[in-house]
Amino acid sequence: MEKYPKTVRMWIITCLLLILGQAATENDRDFKMCGTWRHGIAPRNLKYDLKTGCKEIEISANETTLSIQGSITAKCTQSSFINLESNPLQNQSNFCVFWEPLLDLLIVEVNGKNHTLCRSNGFQEDCCTDLSQDQQENAGLYGIVNGSTHGDIISYEVKKIYNFKGDSINCKKKFCDEASGANMIEEVVMKSNTTGRLDLPCAQSTIIEMKEDFTGLHLTLPAPGNVPPNLIPSVYLPSCLKSKSRSISKVVCTYYKDQALFQGASNSTILNDIVGLSVENEIIKNLTEPVKIKFHHSALPANYSRRCVSWDTRQDNDVNWRSDGCETVEIHDTETECHCNHLTYFAILVEVKQKATVRHLKALTFITAVGCAVSLVSCVVLFYWLCKRRGKTQISLVHRGLVVAIFLLCLFFILTGTMANLTNKVVCMITGSLLHYALLSTLCWMAMEVFHTFLLIRKVFDTTLPTWIFYLVGFGLPVLPVSMLLLIGDIYGERKIVPIDDVENPYLMCWMVKKDKSLLAHYLVNVGLLAVVVSSGAVMLFLVVREIRNRPDWKKIHVAFLSIWGLTCLFGTTWGLGFLDFGPMSEAILFFFCIINSLQGFFLMLRYYALERMKKKDRSFSDGSSSGSSKQHMLQTYEKS
Ligand SMILES: *[C@@H]1O[C@H](CO)[C@@H](O)[C@H](O)[C@H]1NC(C)=O
Numbered sequence: 001m002e003k004y005p006k007t008v009r010m011w012i013i014t015c016l017l018l019i020l021g022q023a024a025t026e027n028d029r030d031f032k033m034c035g036t037w038r039h040g041i042a043p044r045n046l047k048y049d050l051k052t053g054c055k056e057i058e059i060s061a062n063e064t065t066l067s068i069q070g071s072i073t074a075k076c077t078q079s080s081f082i083n084l085e086s087n088p089l090q091n092q093s094n095f096c097v098f099w100e101p102l103l104d105l106l107i108v109e110v111n112g113k114n115h116t117l118c119r120s121n122g123f124q125e126d127c128c129t130d131l132s133q134d135q136q137e138n139a140g141l142y143g144i145v146n147g148s149t150h151g152d153i154i155s156y157e158v159k160k161i162y163n164f165k166g167d168s169i170n171c172k173k174k175f176c177d178e179a180s181g182a183n184m185i186e187e188v189v190m191k192s193n194t195t196g197r198l199d200l201p202c203a204q205s206t207i208i209e210m211k212e213d214f215t216g217l218h219l220t221l222p223a224p225g226n227v228p229p230n231l232i233p234s235v236y237l238p239s240c241l242k243s244k245s246r247s248i249s250k251v252v253c254t255y256y257k258d259q260a261l262f263q264g265a266s267n268s269t270i271l272n273d274i275v276g277l278s279v280e281n282e283i284i285k286n287l288t289e290p291v292k293i294k295f296h297h298s299a300l301p302a303n304y305s306r307r308c309v310s311w312d313t314r315q316d317n318d319v320n321w322r323s324d325g326c327e328t329v330e331i332h333d334t335e336t337e338c339h340c341n342h343l344t345y346f347a348i349l350v351e352v353k354q355k356a357t358v359r360h361l362k363a364l365t366f367i368t369a370v371g372c373a374v375s376l377v378s379c380v381v382l383f384y385w386l387c388k389r390r391g392k393t394q395i396s397l398v399h400r401g402l403v404v405a406i407f408l409l410c411l412f413f414i415l416t417g418t419m420a421n422l423t424n425k426v427v428c429m430i431t432g433s434l435l436h437y438a439l440l441s442t443l444c445w446m447a448m449e450v451f452h453t454f455l456l457i458r459k460v461f462d463t464t465l466p467t468w469i470f471y472l473v474g475f476g477l478p479v480l481p482v483s484m485l486l487l488i489g490d491i492y493g494e495r496k497i498v499p500i501d502d503v504e505n506p507y508l509m510c511w512m513v514k515k516d517k518s519l520l521a522h523y524l525v526n527v528g529l530l531a532v533v534v535s536s537g538a539v540m541l542f543l544v545v546r547e548i549r550n551r552p553d554w555k556k557i558h559v560a561f562l563s564i565w566g567l568t569c570l571f572g573t574t575w576g577l578g579f580l581d582f583g584p585m586s587e588a589i590l591f592f593f594c595i596i597n598s599l600q601g602f603f604l605m606l607r608y609y610a611l612e613r614m615k616k617k618d619r620s621f622s623d624g625s626s627s628g629s630s631k632q633h634m635l636q637t638y639e640k641s
């Protein structure tokens with residue numbers, strides 16, 4: 001089968017490219033010619049005669065000799081012969097000739113064994129490429145059958161000689177133009193067999209050999225001349241990168257200038273610098289010490305966040321940026337370090353995204369602060385009332401517990417803003433955990449209010465639980481999740497809330513940091529507990545209404561009763577919502593939540609006052625009335641709410 005003329009082939013390719021709309025380039029830079037050598041049974045050899053230049057290469061074969069000669073190399077001049085292992089029973093051998101002009105690398109494979117005729121000599125500027133088939137010469141018995149280039153059969157017949165002509169071009173440029181991704185560059189750099197620096201128009205690589213005594217290495221990447229030295233990314237390779245099973249491992253670090261190689265799915269911007277890292281023939285996982293890559297960049301606006309992402313080019317052919325495996329360390333406004341603990345071939349960069357912003361943050365902060373202050377005072381007053389009251393029933397114990405918990409919650413909520421501005425990480429972490437403790441404690445005491453209602457409804461007034469159980473659940477239980485999260489680490493810390501109208505001055509608070517881990521903890525612990533309290537509160541309200549609906553005096557007080565219970569449920573449960581992400585909430589709801597949440601202590605006091613008044617009224621009303629006892633029972637029922 002005769003091959004299509006080159007021009008026709010190019011047309012077909014161009015059309016295909018237009019149809020497919022993607023750069024599936026026919027890569028003519030490198031050359032691969034394979035065939036089957038029909039030879040005799042006598043001892044054989046591989047003869048070669050290679051010179052510099054760009055004329056042609058001749059691949060020929062006869063009974064005893066496979067011969068490669070011509071002038072296509074940039075620097076390599078070699079001429080000699082190699083005696084091949086000859087099996088007298090074998091009368092043919094498969095062979096391939098590989099030519100990588102970018103590296104000046106020529107390899108001949110015969111019967112599965114590679115013979116490197118020209119060693120790689122770094123990246124070549126001018127090189128002989130686009131080898132196209134020129135003349136062939138037919139032969140009789142001995143020669144080459146099934147000759148093919150890049151897998152396309154040229155001829156099934158026996159040929160004595162194949163001739164290929166080349167063009168001299170700028171190989172580095174062609175390579176960069178053709179490279180369809182970072183993985184391709186990486187592959188060629190690995191093959192280059194050199195150490196030290198290799199430059200391409202689109203990337204600069206450093207190849208390092210890690211020997212037995214490798215103890216870690218700080219490395220400033222080579223960069224194009226126009227990048228100021230203090231802006232070039234630097235890399236730290238830890239000693240654990242060197243695998244014990246090999247005496248020498250090669251690491252390639254590449255600095256990419258050309259972002260076009262990385263444009264992919266990510267819709268967020270990436271910073272200019274991209275670093276590629278890989279260890280030869282090795283998949284590196286779970287490093288005990290991470291590889292660190294430090295990027296320098298211009299200061300980002302406050303409403304932007306940065307994140308280290310990586311693309312495992314051996315796993316995904318398409319650009320696919322992932323954030324797992326790398327940790328982002330914001331050293332400075334203009335410096336970001338990526339700590340990565342696994343790599344196969346990684347391209348690492350810093351992705352920049354606009355943060356979620358909140359409108360009217362100043363107003364919200366103000367409202368919340370005032371509300372919290374009012375609540376603090378209310379809690380103190382209410383606590384005083386509750387203590388003064390004689391007959392310390394269990395329910396007043398639960399009320400007092402809730403008052404203390406809400407007091408702490410308001411106190412820490414006010415404190416957290418101040419603490420965050422101290423910029424002391426440990427202090428902020430502790431304040432964050434205390435705030436979380438107060439929130440959980442509040443939710444626990446609310447759960448106990450609900451539980452107490454349950455006891456009342458089931459008419460098990462007489463079963464009084466020991467006091468310490470209430471304290472243990474209300475104040476002791478929340479210690480558990482908080483200390484667990486503290487042990488896990490990296491959960492509590494500074495959280496920035498960015499106002500939309502003043503992005504440069506974010507509101508700082510000490511709470512859970514914005515990370516996947518703490519988000520998970522938030523959903524499991526806070527939202528989980530909140531859901532339990534809300535749903536059990538709703539069930540309890542339903543039960544209470546059903547229980548007392550048929551009482552004769554129900555009509556008189558049911559409005560007050562329902563409103564008290566309803567408000568309790570609402571106030572009692574919205575606190576947690578305030579800590580949910582602000583993002584999807586509409587502004588009106590946000591304001592509403594802030595007001596209600598911060599005034600919770602105040603509402604608690606109002607509720608208590610209302611109950612107290614109703615009780616007094618009821619008492620005077622019930623004097624001399626026949627249904628005194630049932631009323632007394634109902635009072636206790638209010639009481640629990
Ligand atoms: C085979 O070719 C080589 C050179 O290409 C030549 O030296 C040798 O004499 C040839 N052998 C035969 C048997 O023609």
Ligand SMILES: *[C@@H]1O[C@H](CO)[C@@H](O)[C@H](O)[C@H]1NC(C)=O
Nearest residue numbers: 098107108109112113114115
């Ligand atoms: C010989 O080298 C070529 C080109 O680098 C490579 O593709 C091939 O797998 C090698 N063959 C063997 C047997 O190592």
